[in-house]
Amino acid sequence: MNFFxxxxxxxxxxxxxxxxxxxxxxxxxxxxxxxxxGFLYFFDVQNxxxxxxxxxxxxxxxxxxxxxxxxxxxxxxxxxxCVVAIGSLYKLMQLSGGGEKVAESLGGRRLQPNTADADExxxxxxxxxxxxxxxxxxxxxxxxDEDGINAFAAGYDANDAVIGVTxxxxxxxxxxxxxxxxxxxxxxxxxxDMRINIRLIGILHGILIIGLLGSILLRSGMYSQGFSSRRDxxxxxxxxxxxxxxxxILGYAGTFFGKxxxxxxxxxxxxxxxxxxxxxxxxxxxxxxxxxxxxxxxxAAEIRHPNAEEYxxxxxxxxxxxxxxxxxxxxxxxxxxxxxxxxxxxxxxxxPRSSASPNASEAVxxxxxxxxxxxxxxxxxxAHPTTADRDVATxxxxxxxxxxxxxxxxxxxxxxxxxxxxxxxxAAHDPFAARAIIYSLLIQTDTAxxxxxxxxxxxxxxxxxxTQELQSSVQQLPRTLRLPLFTLTTSALKTLSTPQYxxxxxxxxxxxxxxxxxxxxxxxxxxxxxxxxxxxSSNHTASxxxxxxxxxxxxxxxxxxxxxxxxxxxxxxxxxxxMAKLGLANLPLLGDGQLSxxxxxxxxxxxxxxxxxxxxxxLKALIACIQHDGKVDPQEYxxxxxxxxxxxxxxxxxxx
Numbered sequence: 001m002n003f004f005x006x007x008x009x010x011x012x013x014x015x016x017x018x019x020x021x022x023x024x025x026x027x028x029x030x031x032x033x034x035x036x037x038g039f040l041y042f043f044d045v046q047n048x049x050x051x052x053x054x055x056x057x058x059x060x061x062x063x064x065x066x067x068x069x070x071x072x073x074x075x076x077x078x079x080x081x082c083v084v085a086i087g088s089l090y091k092l093m094q095l096s097g098g099g100e101k102v103a104e105s106l107g108g109r110r111l112q113p114n115t116a117d118a119d120e121x122x123x124x125x126x127x128x129x130x131x132x133x134x135x136x137x138x139x140x141x142x143x144x145d146e147d148g149i150n151a152f153a154a155g156y157d158a159n160d161a162v163i164g165v166t167x168x169x170x171x172x173x174x175x176x177x178x179x180x181x182x183x184x185x186x187x188x189x190x191x192x193d194m195r196i197n198i199r200l201i202g203i204l205h206g207i208l209i210i211g212l213l214g215s216i217l218l219r220s221g222m223y224s225q226g227f228s229s230r231r232d233x234x235x236x237x238x239x240x241x242x243x244x245x246x247x248x249i250l251g252y253a254g255t256f257f258g259k260x261x262x263x264x265x266x267x268x269x270x271x272x273x274x275x276x277x278x279x280x281x282x283x284x285x286x287x288x289x290x291x292x293x294x295x296x297x298x299x300a301a302e303i304r305h306p307n308a309e310e311y312x313x314x315x316x317x318x319x320x321x322x323x324x325x326x327x328x329x330x331x332x333x334x335x336x337x338x339x340x341x342x343x344x345x346x347x348x349x350x351x352p353r354s355s356a357s358p359n360a361s362e363a364v365x366x367x368x369x370x371x372x373x374x375x376x377x378x379x380x381x382x383a384h385p386t387t388a389d390r391d392v393a394t395x396x397x398x399x400x401x402x403x404x405x406x407x408x409x410x411x412x413x414x415x416x417x418x419x420x421x422x423x424x425x426x427a428a429h430d431p432f433a434a435r436a437i438i439y440s441l442l443i444q445t446d447t448a449x450x451x452x453x454x455x456x457x458x459x460x461x462x463x464x465x466x467t468q469e470l471q472s473s474v475q476q477l478p479r480t481l482r483l484p485l486f487t488l489t490t491s492a493l494k495t496l497s498t499p500q501y502x503x504x505x506x507x508x509x510x511x512x513x514x515x516x517x518x519x520x521x522x523x524x525x526x527x528x529x530x531x532x533x534x535x536x537s538s539n540h541t542a543s544x545x546x547x548x549x550x551x552x553x554x555x556x557x558x559x560x561x562x563x564x565x566x567x568x569x570x571x572x573x574x575x576x577x578x579m580a581k582l583g584l585a586n587l588p589l590l591g592d593g594q595l596s597x598x599x600x601x602x603x604x605x606x607x608x609x610x611x612x613x614x615x616x617x618x619l620k621a622l623i624a625c626i627q628h629d630g631k632v633d634p635q636e637y638x639x640x641x642x643x644x645x646x647x648x649x650x651x652x653x654x655x656x
Contacts, residue, residue, distance in 0.1 A: 020264060021203050024257035025084060028210065029077045031253055036076060037068050080210070088206030095198055098535065099155030099162035100140065102198070102314070106305050108142030108164050113429035113492045123170050124429075125417075126179050127163055128488065130186045130280075132413035134405045135641070135650035137490040137532040139163050139189070143170065148302035149294045151316040153185040153194055158650055160535035161189045168299060169316075173290055180277050180286030181316055187276035190403045190650065193269050197314045200265060204258040205310070259328035266313040266330040274337055282407035288342045289350065291317070295334045296349030397623050397632060397640065399616060401652050409652040416484045416653060424477070427470055428488035431495050435459075435504050436466035438489060440474035441482060441525060442511040443467075454510045458503065479634045483641060484653065486525060490532045501533060518597045520563050520635055524642035527604075531645055544609040546617055550584050552603035553618065556643065558590035559600050560625050564636040570629060578625035582617060604646045615647055 095101050103110075111120050124141055131138040136158040144150075146166040155161035163185055173181065188194055278284045294301045294317050301317025312320045313330040331337075338345050401409065417425070427433035439459070443451050455464050477485065496504060508529065512522045546553065557578045565571035575589040610618065622643065626636045637654060644651045 020261045021207075024207060024261065025080065027257065028084075028207070028253060029073070029080050031249075032080055033068065033073050033076050035249070036072070083210055084206035086206070087209030088202045091205035092199075092202035095201060098160040098198075099153070099194070100142075102152075102154035102201075102311060103142035103144075103162050103164045105307050106142075106144055106164065106303070106311065108144050110495070111141045111143055112495070113431075114426070119170050122175060123165060123178065124491075126175065126182050128491075129410060129413045129417065130179075130182050132416060132484055132487055133280075133409040133652055134186055134190060134403075135645075135652045136161070136186075136189065138487060140491055140494055141165065143167060144303065144305070146303050146305070148299040148304075148319065149173065149290070149297060149317065150301040150303055150319055151181050151185055152311065152314040153188045154197065154311075154314060155189070155194050155535075156198065157192075157195065157535060157648060158189050159532050161194060166303065168297075172293060172297070176283065176286040177290040177293065178286075179281055180283065180288075181290050183277035183280040184273045184287060184316060186280065187273040188269070191269075191272070191276070193273070196265065197311075200262065200313060201310060204261065207258055256328075259330075262313040262330045263328050267332050270331050270337070271340065274341055276404075278341060280405055280407070281410060284341045288338055288345065291334055291338050291341075292345075292348075292350045294349075295338075397626060397637070397651070397654065399620055399623060402619065402644065402649050405652045408655055412653050412655055413484075416481065420481055420485055420488070421473060421477075424470070424473055424485060425488065427466070428485060429492055431492045432460065432462050433466045433470065434489035434492035435463045435496075436470050437474055437485060438493075438504075438508060438525075438529070439463070439467045439511060440471040441486065442508065442522060443471055443475070444515060447514040451511050451514045454514070455507060458507055458510070460500075460503075480654075480656075482521075483524075483528075483638060486528065493529075493533060505533075520639045523597045523600070524638040527601075527642045528645050542609060542611055544606075545611065545614050546582055546584075549606055549610065550582075550587055552606040553582055553584060553621070554579070554587040555590060555595070555599055555603040556607065556618075557621060557625055559595050559597075560622060560636065560639055560643075561589065562592060562595065563639055564626060564633050565629070574625045574628035577628050578621040581621045581624055604643065608647060610647070615649060618647075619644060619649065 100110075111124060113124065115121060115124070120143070127141055128138050139153075139155070139158075139161040140163070142162055142164045144164055144166045147168045148166055149169045149172055150166045151169050152164045153161055154164065163182065165181075169178070169181060188197075274287060277287045281287075300321075301315065301319050302321070303315065303319040309320050312318075315331075317334070318329055318331040335347070420428075424437070427437055439455060455467060459467070474482075474485075493501075493504075508526065512518055512526060557575055561571045561575035561578070565574060572589050576585065579585050579587060607618065622640055626632055626640060632654065641651050
């Protein structure tokens, strides 16, 4: 199953979730109706005995059925639906902040991108490698103060994602094992699992709220029984006690359905994420040994936070153990997962040992201590040929790689991280210097004076000073390393406060507009920045087809064709090749005078409505346009990356 099929399957899983949720609600309505009917029957019998002790009373099921009516069922259904809807909407509003809200509710502490702790730097480095290899922004990482070996990914999409890791996972796994766990979590990010997980949390909270109301009424009834008169015990106290007990029973029923839904939705996805992690790293030992350490550790994958149960379906390992674990477990058994990854496993679990690397005790210098002096130092080239030394024009863009990075992409990400000068890499992890890097990427020689004046007047003084120190190094950076450097800054930029971000965004727009025109790199950088910093909280309509959006396709491919070819003839040939693949050959190439980047923004907004399985056709056409002349120009690749990013299709780095 490729990336686009996974996205389509995620939509189907949402439909499946709705069906299961509907079945649970119908069951709760039926159980509630039976309880209320029995409750009313009991009081009716007591009333009849009091006023007509000699009258024969219908008993048992017959008497209860006489009480049930369509009005009663309708009223109960309305109340249950109202309670569940209010509970679900309340929880979804709480989680509207995305992955960060989930991590914070579990007591997670956000790791600062410029941390000096060796274990934290190791973890962040693994996450950065995976992000660059998969073509996604670097997600913020949260550390949970838990001894168990566990992790999770949470958010609405790749731009909103966070990675949560327990202290036990960070401390007890070596780099290879940690890479396997992080690759597993990136699979959930890429395949659309996170959105379903958050929806599941909201839906199940609505079901479980009934049990919470029952507990409150039960306590109220016991209090009323203890302090009311003996006569009153036969009335309000017993009524409150019985109602509360009944709702608690309903709450347990809701808990049962909640765990049943979690198990039904989650188990198969864990197998798929394990398989994807192996495909991602081509190293089954990493994730297999991580699972073996969980099995041999006294704390296993346990998370003890009071809110841990609520998110049990999101973790790497089974965090909550219960007597019904085999039936309602959200994860497959450890031995089954390990056997699928490593059929030759001998069945023995390994005990946890500290994973501190030989250089873990080495000091990690912070950016603030040496950015100024380092900015003027030349970067010492590594032993291997750098990314900049390779001919980007010979690289190919492959549709199969989108959302499905390979070990080669991980190796490419490692090379890219080595090729970025150390002082720029350190700067990208600092919230002040990260802004300076983005500003430096946008400063141009012919408009530098007005751009510097803008920054001096509007930018934070520290950011302005850092921009002066870093601008020369950033401008000298090979073009092939500029987008990876941008990717490294995203985690630090996400730590900005709202006022800081708004000022930063205003300065970015001013720098772009300084020369009264917007080139493709500026547009690509801005669009990817906005997608990363202002993630969407809900899905697009995703109901349109290519045929319905012919004009936006025409505008998009015309822009790409003219950007990648200086002459009219090759541009038209590339355009015609792409449009023929879409079956839209009747739409002519738009000339430079008919194209604008605001128009491209409008086209992108419309194309975001494409169904998941319609996106590959468009991306294939874009790739055909780019590769028509047998090469990939950096300008074309940047534009393609930004377009694909806007369509929620992460593009791995070019293999060179």
